[in-house]
Amino acid sequence: PADRYKILPQDMPAQDPVKRRSNVNEVATGYTETHARLEAMRCLQCKTAPCIKGCPVQIRIKDFIAAIADGDSKKALAIIKENSLLPAVCGRVCPQEVQCQQTCTVGLKFKDPTKAVSIGRLERFVADLDQNQDSVPSVAPDTGMKVAIIGSGPGGIVAATDTRRAGHDVTIFEAFHKTGGVMVYGIPEFRLPKAIVQKEIGILTKMGVKIVCNFIVGRIRTIEQLMKEDGFDAVYIGVGAGLPRFMGIESESLVGVYSANEYLTRANLMKA
Incomplete structure (x- = not known):
């Protein structure tokens, strides 16, 4: 030592x-x-x-x-x-x-x-x-069980990985038009390049995980419908903490004043 x-x-x-x-x-x-x-x-x-x-x-x-x-x-x-x-x-x-x-x-x-x-x-x-390689985790034999993952942020990705590794049929439902959650809309490019996030998510698709974007659970389909009508045996809810917490100070509701969440989302996802 x-x-x-x-x-x-x-x-x-x-x-x-x-x-x-x-x-x-x-x-x-x-x-x-x-x-x-x-x-x-x-x-x-x-x-x-x-x-x-x-x-x-x-x-x-x-x-x-x-x-x-x-x-x-x-x-x-x-x-x-x-x-x-x-x-x-x-x-x-x-x-x-x-x-x-x-x-x-x-x-x-x-x-x-x-x-x-x-x-x-x-x-x-x-x-x-390993960024230019195609190493993919092994997947257990099919169990016949279906799992819905709501949200494609870090929590959803980890849950999808573990359940898919166990042999379950996994589908991720994402409200935004891009996957990654806070890793994409909440962290700037100079800190975490978007291409790296997409590369990691790409491994999920190679494992056989299905990803559906622009799908708002609760509006398009409810959790009850996913389970009773669409045949999902389990649902993991990983929607994150996307709502801002305002400080209650004067003029914070004026036009042109943005919460950190909205500002980062506009900059990272909408290029606005």
Whole structure:
């Protein structure tokens, strides 16, 4: 462990500030293999793996990091995808600093969470290497059960993945004309490129998940109709928290004053 403590944290490469001020491309450009392997070597491979306790989906973090250190990125990605279909997304926007990295032994040693092993950056590294590949999770034999997923945001995608893996017939119903939920309408391009979100969602269709856009459940069909008339055995509701919370201050209802939700939706989905 003493030798590993001496390895410096690897900074995330980024666009030059002069160049990025004139574009909306992603600011962070991602680790190189050298960056990734050095950062992975900082991991102590703790027996108790406290980082896993901080991960909401319980990814085998120390195992995928060990695979990166060994130069086996395919194995690392396979380990991540046991629990998460969205490594390229989560590696970018998941708040690791208050989850898995907060409990990292290295960060605790230095009493500085910014010096913890950069788990999110390593997750992004292996996911980005797979962007041009067609790795698709295996699907169990057909169970004959039908599941409706309402909403194609992160919750809906995870639910669809897990139920499809189990062999169920899955259909996602999305109210908007584009899939992705908050990942598409609520996060700007320079933070999370839309193409990456669509690539991750594309894996669902390759798994056999059906996606229906412009479908407002409750208006076009009710949940009761989906179950009693359309033959769905279960319905997962993942519509998100899309309504804004206003502060009740003077003039907030004037024309031209937008909530953050509406502003981001207009900018990201409607280009308005």
